Amino acid sequence: MAWSDSRKKLCENLSGEGKAIAVLTSGGDAQGMNAALRAVVRMGIHEGAKVYVIHEGYQGMVDGGDNIKEATQESVSGMLQLGGTVIGSSRCQEFRTHEGRRKAAHNLVQCGITNLCVIGGDGSLIGANIFREEWSVLLAELLDQGLIHKDAVRKYSSLHIVGIVGSIDNDFCGTDMTIGADSALHRIIETVDAIMTTAQSHQRTFVLEVMGMNCGYLALASAQACGADWVLIPEMPPKDGWEDIMCQKLCANRSTGTRLNIIIVAEGAVDTHGKPITSNLVKDLVIGRLGFDTRVTVLGYVQRGGTPSAFDRILASRMGVEAVLALLETKDNNPACVVCLSGNETVRLPLMECVQMTQDLQKAMDERRFEDALKLRGRSFENKLRTYKLLSHRKPESELATNFNVAVLNVGSPAAGMNAAVCSAIRVGISEGHKMFSVSDGFEGFYKGQIKEVKWADLGGWTVKGGSLLGTKRTLPAKHIEQIAEQMRKHNINALLVIGGFEAYVSLLELSAARGQHEEFCVPLVMVPATMSNNVPGSDLSIGADTAMNAVTTTCDRIKQSASGTKRRVFIVETMGGYCGYLTSVGGLAAGAADAYVYEEPFDIRDLQANVEHLTEKMKNSAHGQLVLRNENSHENYTTDFVYRLYAEEGKGVFDCRKNVLGHMQQGGAPSPLDRNVGIEMAARAMQWISKKLRETPVRGRVLATSEDSCCVLGMRGDLVFQPVAQLKEQTDFVHRIPKEQWWLKLRPLIKILKWS
DSSP: OOOOHHHHHHHHTOOOTTOEEEEEEOSSOOTTHHHHHHHHHHHHHHTTOEEEEETTHHHHHHHOGGGEEEOOTGGGTTOTTOOSOTTOOOOOTGGGSHHHHHHHHHHHHHTTOOEEEEEEOHHHHHHHHHHHHHHHHHHHHHHHTTSSOHHHHHHTOOOEEEEEEBOTTOOOTTOSOOBTHHHHHHHHHHHHHHHHHHHHHHTOEEEEEESOSSOOHHHHHHHHHHTOSEEEOTTSOOOTTHHHHHHHHHHHHHHTTOOOEEEEEETTOBOTTSOBOOHHHHHHHHHHHHOOOEEEEEOGGGGGOSOOOHHHHHHHHHHHHHHHHHHHHOOTTOOOEEEEEETTEEEEEEHHHHHHHHHHHHHHHHTTOHHHHHHHHOHHHHHHHHHHHHHHSOOOGGGOOOOOEEEEEEESSOOTTHHHHHHHHHHHHHHTTOEEEEETTHHHHHHTTOEEEOOGGGGTTGGGOOSOSSOEEOOOSGGGHHHHHHHHHHTTOOEEEEEESHHHHHHHHHHHHGGGTOGGGOSOEEEEEBOTTOOOTTOSOOBTHHHHHHHHHHHHHHHHHHTTTTOSEEEEEEEOOTTOOHHHHHHHHHHTOSEEEOTTSOOOHHHHHHHHHHHHHHHTTOOOOEEEEEETTSOSSSOHHHHHHHHHHHTTTTOEEEEEEOGGGGTOSSOOHHHHHHHHHHHHHHHHHHHHHHHHOEETTEEOOOSGGGEEEEEEESEEEEEEHHHHGGGEETTTTEESSOGGGGGHHHHHHHSOO
């Protein structure tokens, strides 16, 4: 598993020899902190550095002694799936004083530590930067007190700091996501999904209070993911009279047959006058004005608990690796940096610039400059808020009517999040004034005429359900192009939104090619990628891939746990994905696999033999169970059964071996919060694109779209971008149904570096 050329070149110029790195967690805990800790330790050791773990945060650094311990590969085993922070965290008043920081400096110098990775929130990172700026003064004072020698001052003259943000609130400016936020959303959505069943049974209203004293991310993201009727967040205080508007909306929803209402309140929600809006206040309001049976659920610290999601494990692992590289590259005059996520890339940003933006945001909120605060929250937050407003504030149909008909269908295998995307697309289309049609069973249902108009109320509860409620087939349109064109004419379809996987992509190519023979296809055509395989050209992420990745990770956790009694056991686990190794690679990183075999990186019997010999040697000195993942189509000869038999034979006397084929359970279950929100936002953007194209292309009273850019894939490439399918053909390996270049391949070296070894 080779590094990418750029990363290999970078690492050839780096060395940790003679250097010492310390890592600590500080402030509130967040799921994924242990994954970051593990990554820092193992990457540091991989680069030849000594790595120390500081227990109990800054308090441990001030107290020294046994709180600062050298780490080994083995000492961070078994923590990837654990929530919280195994090395402890605490609020340290003493470190806030100059004297306390002098004690901490003395303890670090005694261990030869001049590189510090701090995993925590903005307060923890500010403290680290103050420590760095005072370092030379602190050493001078220690020299004057006779606690260190002159050579120590010279040798340890600079302290290098790198920050990793761990915060479930996602409240730090500069990064798209902080470690722990996705896991907290999982806890919230699990609770909401459970509450929905009892709320529907009794026709109740539930008011849920979630964390977020200064940031409404969790409230907003969970409200969008579950289709909440109302959300209250600090960044957007409701206008005067909001009570009347909310009650009217709740009544309107009940009148359509809805048996439940969900209201989500961030703990820091206020009105325009700065008065707190509590969950109990909202409950009393609903009962007093409407008489609805209403309950309050305050989620509290359950949001911090539990195992980290696959997303948080991968994010934390990537950030930990990047933090070590940043420390090894840092020069004495470089300012402290923080590792952030931008799209799919880990980037290093100046720590204090990000802190200043975060403080400016809070100042804007304190001064009630909420528009400025929203801009500082970033593009992702603004887009989420815009989409939620679009879907929650329905206009009267009498104000609409564009006379355009738009059809939506699923094509390919079912993927969790498809229903959320369909619901979002149809409701946005209705809001835009279009008549919306659903097509059952993909293009097979299309040519058979399984097409019907869909109303807003028909989609209640779709967001939370897995699979494809419309029904989906792999059938491509070319074989039935005449019948499909006839159905387009019959229903006067003016635009088509296809939500699906690689078959959906090929379908758009076939429809585009048929425009010369059938004018019915000279309409805006757009595809939203939805497949657990994540193999659609033009997009870094497909709807359904995150849910499948969590299924793989959760199952692997259970498999590893089953080895806790038998100790030395190796599991060969087969994942789905066709020829695309995304699930295998990223799932392997999240689960802590020893190896992950994929089609994209060819391997032969020599590689297999070397890997099994290495694993056998290491297992002699460890009792931990191990995972080896294999993509279903990684090699036609070296099958899962072959790999299992090889490992079982070569490991005799050292470990025993078991085989697991995960199969279609990877496609099932309720969609993850990420898949729901990505599906909702992508489908909403796709429908707005359709509306724009429809306004641009009418010719003599009818739609006529023939240009390349009227047939597109909507993909995630940092931001959402529309790319003509005709331009994506050159980027596609049609034989193996994968893009020729895949961004996640650069993550594969981390499996080798971070595995137990």
